[in-house]
Amino acid sequence: xxxxxxxxxxxxxxxxxxxxxxxxxxxxxxxxxxxxxxxxxxxxxxxxxxxxxxxxxxxxxxxxxxxxxxxxxxxxxxxxxxxxxxxxxxxxxxxxxxxxxxxxxxxxxxxxxxxxxxxxxxxxxxxxxxxxxxxxxxxxxxxxxxxxxxxxxxxxxxxxxxxxxxxxxxxxxxxxxxxxxxxxxxxxxxxxxxxxxxxxxxxxxxxxxxxxxxxxxxxxxxxxxxxxxxxxxxxxxxxxxxxxxxxxxxxxxxxxxxxxxxxxxxxxxxxxxxxxxxxxxxxxxxxx
Amino acid sequence: xxxxxxxxxxxxxxxxxxxxxxxxxxxxxxxxxxxxxxxxxxxxxxxxxxxxxxxxxxxxxxxxxxxxxxxxxxxxxxxxxxxxxxxxxxxxxxxxxxxxxxxxxxxxxxxxxxxxxxxxxxxxxxxxxxxxxxxxxxxxxxxxxxxxxxxxxxxxxxxxxxxxxxxxxxxxxxxxxxxxxxxxxxxxxxxxx
Ligand SMILES: Cc1cc2nc3c(=O)[nH]c(=O)nc-3n(C[C@H](O)[C@H](O)[C@H](O)COP(=O)(O)OP(=O)(O)OC[C@H]3O[C@@H](n4cnc5c(N)ncnc54)[C@H](O)[C@@H]3O)c2cc1C
Ligand code: FES
Ligand code: FES
Numbered sequence: 374x375x376x377x378x379x380x381x382x383x384x385x386x387x388x389x390x391x392x393x394x395x396x397x398x399x400x401x402x403x404x405x406x407x408x409x410x411x412x413x414x415x416x417x418x419x420x421x422x423x424x425x426x427x428x429x430x431x432x433x434x435x436x437x438x439x440x441x442x443x444x445x446x447x448x449x450x451x452x453x454x455x456x457x458x459x460x461x462x463x464x465x466x467x468x469x470x471x472x473x474x475x476x477x478x479x480x481x482x483x484x485x486x487x488x489x490x491x492x493x494x495x496x497x498x499x500x501x502x503x504x505x506x507x508x509x510x511x512x513x514x515x516x517x518x519x520x521x522x523x524x525x526x527x528x529x530x531x532x533x534x535x536x537x538x539x540x541x542x543x544x545x546x547x548x549x550x551x552x553x554x555x556x557x558x559x560x561x562x563x564x565x566x567x568x569x570x571x572x573x574x575x576x577x578x579x580x581x582x583x584x585x586x587x588x589x590x591x592x593x594x595x596x597x598x599x600x601x602x603x604x605x606x607x608x609x610x611x612x613x614x615x616x617x618x619x620x621x622x623x624x625x626x627x628x629x630x631x632x633x634x635x636x637x638x639x640x641x642x643x644x645x646x647x648x649x650x651x652x653x654x655x656x657x658x659x660x661x
Numbered sequence: 662x663x664x665x666x667x668x669x670x671x672x673x674x675x676x677x678x679x680x681x682x683x684x685x686x687x688x689x690x691x692x693x694x695x696x697x698x699x700x701x702x703x704x705x706x707x708x709x710x711x712x713x714x715x716x717x718x719x720x721x722x723x724x725x726x727x728x729x730x731x732x733x734x735x736x737x738x739x740x741x742x743x744x745x746x747x748x749x750x751x752x753x754x755x756x757x758x759x760x761x762x763x764x765x766x767x768x769x770x771x772x773x774x775x776x777x778x779x780x781x782x783x784x785x786x787x788x789x790x791x792x793x794x795x796x797x798x799x800x801x802x803x804x805x806x807x808x809x810x811x812x813x814x815x816x817x818x819x820x821x822x823x824x825x826x827x828x829x830x831x832x833x834x835x836x837x838x839x840x841x842x843x844x845x846x847x848x849x850x851x852x853x854x
Contacts, residue, residue, distance in 0.1 A: 374729065375708065375710065375713070375729075376708040376710075377708070378688060378706070378707070378708055379688070379707055379708055380687055380688050380707055381688070381690065381707035381751065381753050383753075383756075404754075407749055407750065407751070407754070408731060408746075408749055411710075411731075411748075411749040411750070411751070412729075412730040412731055412749065414708075415710075415729045415730060415748070415749075416729075416730065424707070426754065428754070453743070476731075476819070477734075477815075477816075477818050477819025478744060478797075478800075478815065478816055478819065479734065479737055479744040479745055479746055479797065479800075479819045480731060480746070480819065482743040482744060482745050483745050483746070483749070483750065563818075564814075564815075564818050565818045565819060
């Protein structure tokens with residue numbers, strides 16, 4: 374099908390974009406890469422009155438590392454651009470690995486990093502990476518600026534705490550501390566498909582033991598799922614088969630995925646647990 | 662059926678929306694794009710997809726429309742040197758861009774190296790997927806990457822073929838595209854700018 378009629382406005386600055394978004398009388402949607410929004414419009418599952426294109430805003434188009442060594446990824450940065458960035462590859466390798474799992478090169482050439490976060494597909498990779506790496510999301514509207522922790526940002530399938538008039542302007546990934554390591558694990562039936570299940574693991578090491586742990590799953594719930602009990606099970610000990618077994622039994626208790634045509638709930642849970650074991654071991658090896 | 666015309670500024674090609682406009686004039690936009698090397702100016706409605714602009718307004722029917730949701734790759738073209746889905750791009754988003762379609766590959770009726778490889782390896786049956794696959798492979802070939810089997814499969818992964826089983830497609834892509842070393846940076850420089 375073809376989209377129903379709408380008005381299109383290309384914004385050339387953040388100020389112009391948030392002014393356009395502030396017009397409360399009409400249904401207005403941000404258009405970033407369009408790789409999720411245009412399928413929705415083509416299938417007529419959405420009928421916005423106006424699209425505000427943010428990809429022509431120069432101030433949103435760059436990846437910058439600040440004096441604290443945190444990396445800022447602007448809302449117009451395409452996934453392909455982030456995937457090719459050597460600073461991300463060395464400083465935040467799980468982000469690069471995760472982007473490599475999004476669709477196909479042709480999708481990543483247009484889709485944006487921030488658009489994926491704002492869309493929050495339950496099977497998408499980047500929301501889980503943002504939660505695992507403690508990212509901060511910056512939202513702007515005519516009412517002002519909000520800095521949101523990734524942990525509070527995603528509030529359900531295809532839903533975030535962004536208000537209608539807010540523009541996500543950038544996502545900030547803090548520098549990863551020394552003696553920390555991360556791993557990204559995903560299973561999908563075919564390369565490029567959305568994940569059947571996946572996990573992002575981040576560990577910090579103090580001497581011989583795990584001092585902090587993050588286990589964030591995707592594809593197994595409506596939003597990224599963090600399992601605190603499994604994280605607890607890994608603390609204050611080295612990673613060993615018995616500590617991962619303890620984490621797995623916590624996971625099996627806490628994870629509650631749904632079944633669909635791609636996988637039953639029981640298979641998804643088993644898959645998630647096995648991916649977690651691989652991820653925990655790899656993150657531990659990378660703790661250096 | 663009309664033969665696709667090579668002259669994109671031919672007076673018979675419609676420069677304005679076809680049929681009665683369905684929305685208020687504020688939804689119309691003047692765009693300037695370069696299509697297969699020729700400058701084109703046209704007026705488009707906001708909701709016109711780039712693939713429909715190419716097919717219905719410019720008569721470039723080589724680009725195919727399959728799923729209209731980004732999954733099949735039949736509509737793959739190059740925008741500013743990289744492969745994109747023309748069903749998930751609005752014509753108005755392409756304003757100011759350089760667009761290339763499968764019609765740009767053969768020069769004066771001569772198939773190029775990539776097309777010849779698909780011919781010789783029998784890399785198609787019905788041919789519906791072929792324009793998209795050729796453009797995905799053109800994007801890969803023009804990149805500066807090393808092109809091994811993995812790179813070929815990664816770039817073919819976004820294009821579905823319901824006929825061939827992919828073996829001959831892969832063989833054709835190998836024949837035309839494999840290269841052990843990355844291209845010198847300056848050859849690809851204009852696209853990275
Ligand atoms: C064939 C195919 C396969 C795919 N596979 C995957 C996959 O495996 N994993 C995956 O994660 N994704 C996948 N995607 C989706 C892709 O990653 C999208 O690029 C991404 O989900 C949305 O980013 P976008 O820039 O295209 O956003 P758009 O489509 O432009 O926007 C998506 C939504 O977010 C809103 N939005 C976008 N940017 C902002 C902003 N800055 N502020 C506020 N709101 C905003 C829009 O209003 C819209 O509601 C796939 C898409 C296709 C077509
Ligand atoms: S028609 Fe565009 S991807 Fe199928
Ligand atoms: S040759 Fe028929 S779809 Fe590929």
